[in-house]
Amino acid sequence: MVDFQQSKTKENLARSFAAECQEGARYQFMAQTAMQDGYTYMSALIRTLAHNEMAHAKQFFQMITKYGGDNVQNIDICAGYPFRSGTLVDLLKLESENEHSSGENIYPEFADIADEEGYKDVAKLFRLIADVEKSHEKILVQLHEELKGKTLYKCCEGEGCFKCDECGTVQTGKCAPVECPLCHQPQGYYRINITMNRMK
Numbered sequence: 001m002v003d004f005q006q007s008k009t010k011e012n013l014a015r016s017f018a019a020e021c022q023e024g025a026r027y028q029f030m031a032q033t034a035m036q037d038g039y040t041y042m043s044a045l046i047r048t049l050a051h052n053e054m055a056h057a058k059q060f061f062q063m064i065t066k067y068g069g070d071n072v073q074n075i076d077i078c079a080g081y082p083f084r085s086g087t088l089v090d091l092l093k094l095e096s097e098n099e100h101s102s103g104e105n106i107y108p109e110f111a112d113i114a115d116e117e118g119y120k121d122v123a124k125l126f127r128l129i130a131d132v133e134k135s136h137e138k139i140l141v142q143l144h145e146e147l148k149g150k151t152l153y154k155c156c157e158g159e160g161c162f163k164c165d166e167c168g169t170v171q172t173g174k175c176a177p178v179e180c181p182l183c184h185q186p187q188g189y190y191r192i193n194i195t196m197n198r199m200k
């Protein structure tokens with residue numbers, strides 16, 4: 001096993017910790033944007049993503065303290081992080097691209113390095129988190145496509161069921177009611193059906 005202090009894995013864990021914290025923060029900001037735009041249910045979905053990122057950050061942090069013990073006072077990292085703004089549609093697209101690079105490229109590469117350096121549990125963690133980031137990408141791609149195409153609350157074929165997340169009423173139709181007939185909340189309170197199989 002490569003000495004932790006000298007390992008590339010130490011730096012990769014610190015880089016990933018920083019990335020997850022920033023991602024969590026950006027999702028919190030995006031959730032606020034979604035809320036302001038009236039997409040209440042989408043805002044809650046995005047907050048769940050933020051929550052997931054903080055859970056990933058915690059695991060990376062704990063790996064650093066597990067192997068670094070009291071010897072890790074400070075880790076210098078050289079890495080780039082995204083700072084971009086835009087509309088909700090833009091942000092969904094940007095974040096789906098970020099998730100793609102973490103899930104498909106960065107974390108699998110870090111996992112291989114951890115394997116080579118003898119940190120099997122770190123390699124496993126990177127691979128497990130990569131899978132979550134891939135699922136995040138799918139969610140964001142769907143939300144982006146449907147928000148852009150104005151099909152978030154439309155049924156693709158015939159009639160569908162739409163459930164209000166506020167009061168629980170289920171309404172049938174070609175699209176979700178503009179205003180909930182039971183609790184009178186706007187359409188943004190209605191649930192969005194996330195279909196995880198949309199992207200292979």
Ligand SMILES: [Fe+2]
Nearest residue numbers: 020052053056
């Ligand atoms: Fe994450």
Ligand SMILES: [Fe+2]
Nearest residue numbers: 099132133136
């Ligand atoms: Fe993610």
